[in-house]
Amino acid sequence: MAKKSKQFYTFVIIFVIVGFVIAVKTTKRPEATTVAEIDPKVARFKGEANAPIKITEFIDFQCPACANGAKYLKKLMEERPGMISLTMKYFPLRGHKYGLPSARYAQCAAKQNKFWGFHDRVLASQNDWKKLNDAIPAFEHLAKEINLNSKQLKACLADNALNESITQDKMEGTALGVKSTPTYFVNGKMVVGTKSLSLEINKILKLN
Amino acid sequence: MANILPIIRVLIGTVFVVSGYEKLIGPYQNFLYVIQSYEVLSVPLEEAVARIFPWIELFLGIFLVVGLWLSLSLKGVIVMLLSFIIIVSQAIVRKLPIDECGCFGQMISLPLKGVLTFDTCLLVLTLVLVFKLDPASRFSVDKYFEKAV
Numbered sequence: 001m002a003k004k005s006k007q008f009y010t011f012v013i014i015f016v017i018v019g020f021v022i023a024v025k026t027t028k029r030p031e032a033t034t035v036a037e038i039d040p041k042v043a044r045f046k047g048e049a050n051a052p053i054k055i056t057e058f059i060d061f062q063c064p065a066c067a068n069g070a071k072y073l074k075k076l077m078e079e080r081p082g083m084i085s086l087t088m089k090y091f092p093l094r095g096h097k098y099g100l101p102s103a104r105y106a107q108c109a110a111k112q113n114k115f116w117g118f119h120d121r122v123l124a125s126q127n128d129w130k131k132l133n134d135a136i137p138a139f140e141h142l143a144k145e146i147n148l149n150s151k152q153l154k155a156c157l158a159d160n161a162l163n164e165s166i167t168q169d170k171m172e173g174t175a176l177g178v179k180s181t182p183t184y185f186v187n188g189k190m191v192v193g194t195k196s197l198s199l200e201i202n203k204i205l206k207l208n
Numbered sequence: 209m210a211n212i213l214p215i216i217r218v219l220i221g222t223v224f225v226v227s228g229y230e231k232l233i234g235p236y237q238n239f240l241y242v243i244q245s246y247e248v249l250s251v252p253l254e255e256a257v258a259r260i261f262p263w264i265e266l267f268l269g270i271f272l273v274v275g276l277w278l279s280l281s282l283k284g285v286i287v288m289l290l291s292f293i294i295i296v297s298q299a300i301v302r303k304l305p306i307d308e309c310g311c312f313g314q315m316i317s318l319p320l321k322g323v324l325t326f327d328t329c330l331l332v333l334t335l336v337l338v339f340k341l342d343p344a345s346r347f348s349v350d351k352y353f354e355k356a357v
Contacts, residue, residue: 005353005356006276006277006349006350006353009276009349009353010276010277013270013271013274013276014267017266017267017270021229021232021233021266024233025232025233028233063307064305064307065245065305095307177234177235177238179234179238180238180241180242183237190235190237191237192237192238192240192241193240193241193244193245195244196237196240196241196244199251
């Protein structure tokens with residue numbers, strides 16, 4: 001009798017927990033369900049505007065997986081021109097000391113229409129600058145390499161509104177359920193990491 | 209000592225509850241990414257583990273907290289902790305580029321060596337509970353049903 005009530009009690013607990021989690025998941029559903037589109041004319045977009053595979057990436061320039069993901073996407077976009085469009089949004093992680101500073105330089109590069117030059121270089125040299133006590137000189141050096149106007153760069157970095165655009169991206173990501181980087185939205189579907197990204201892209205390519 | 213054991217049981221259970229719950233309420237893709245970074249499972253298994261594992265964590269945690277099917281739940285926790293320790297150790301040996309374990313979702317960020325120490329401590333404590341099951345079962349649902357017999 002006691003064993004039977006214990007089993008009954010167990011089922012009740014399981015039922016209540018499952019119900020509770022489902023209820024929380026339903027009410028705490030990501031506030032946003034679609035990624036806000038970036039104007040294809042702006043600097044953080046590349047590829048054809050009407051490409052069949054539209055990817056939006058939430059990136060932290062200090063994350064090693066983001067550097068790997070960038071290599072994969074660059075190769076894929078070169079191999080399949082016109083198939084993929086890529087939009088970049090900032091998601092500097094709390095634990096990454098240079099996540100925000102690198103995003104600030106990237107956004108200033110974007111303002112001078114040189115976002116992708118900075119993006120490629122900052123990710124390629126990630127292992128060199130992420131261990132430094134002060135990575136700012138490294139970012140300054142990269143800015144010089146892509147010929148950013150130093151006067152405009154200085155003014156941009158001093159602008160209080162700079163962090164706002166980065167925060168806005170991060171808030172959008174958080175509302176969509178983004179927690180780590182790189183998180184991609186492939187034709188609106190959320191995938192995290194390069195492995196899931198390549199699986200999703202291969203699935204779409206097989207269908208086409 | 210006998211009075212501390214139920215507290216330890218509840219604390220270990222709480223760790224599992226928090227860890228499972230944190231993973232369950234977010235999109236499962238975030239935990240799938242964590243699993244993929246350890247490079248031990250095949251693609252379909254990764255997907256299955258990402259969906260099922262947080263539920264097991266949550267149930268084991270709750271069973272430990274309330275003290276239900278305690279002997280079985282503690283053995284389940286030992287199996288889980290051993291698998292965590294093996295998976296994290298292989299990642300350290302292989303020098304996989306993992307900054308933090310991802311074990312608690314975004315709630316707590318621990319480096320791999322930190323989580324290895326933490327899991328080993330939990331494993332030792334859980335083993336103590338298994339060997340001292342009777343005092344560890346104080347204030348548990350199991351004890352309530354035992355008395356009812």
